[in-house]
Amino acid sequence: MARILLIVALLAVAFWIYSIADCALQSPARHRGVGKPTWMLIVIALPVIGGILWFAIGRTRPKAAPVFRAPDDNPEFLGGIGTISDQDERIRRLEEELAALDAEDDDPRWHPPAHGGTDDTDEPNGQRGTRS
Structure with missing residues (x-):
């Protein structure tokens, strides 16, 4: 029986700590009912019941962002x-x-190429006379 009570007590303390951390880390816009300091006081003063109240009443769900296809x-x-x-x-x-x-x-300083403006190379890289 003592083991069961110890496990329940450890679970209650873990839930209490998680409730405090969750209440403290939520933005003030996501607190429903009363303000953030009041919820912190409720969760700390009433260890398990305050956590249950926080998750049932005080916390709002995040608003899902609308999904746009285009x-x-x-x-x-x-x-x-x-x-x-x-x-x-x-x-x-x-x-x-x-x-x-x-x-x-249209810059007058530009001069056409010396070989008449046409490229008479046969090679793709502009190399002359390399074909056998």
């Missing part, structure tokens, strides 16, 4: 896309960058 199902994604004026601004900047790149291509 980006257009997610309202946050849709809200973050931006307005048409943002897209127009981005297109305008890209066009300016392309115009600047085109202006670099």
Whole structure:
């Protein structure tokens, strides 16, 4: 009989410690009813009963995040896309960058290759006369 009481006492102490740790580590937003300090006091003052009350009444379940199958199902994604004026601004900047790149291509300092601008190599790596 003493062994059974010892095992029950050890289980009660383990449950009590787990209840205290769980109550202390939960964010205040997940405490139902009263505030976090009050729940801590209840769990510490009433060892087993306070833990049972904490798990039955005081603790809320975490809210499951909604599962989206595609980006257009997610309202946050849709809200973050931006307005048409943002897209127009981005297109305008890209066009300016392309115009600047085109202006670099028209640079008069650029000279055509000395051999007439055509590559008369037969080899894939640009090596001449290596075929037998």
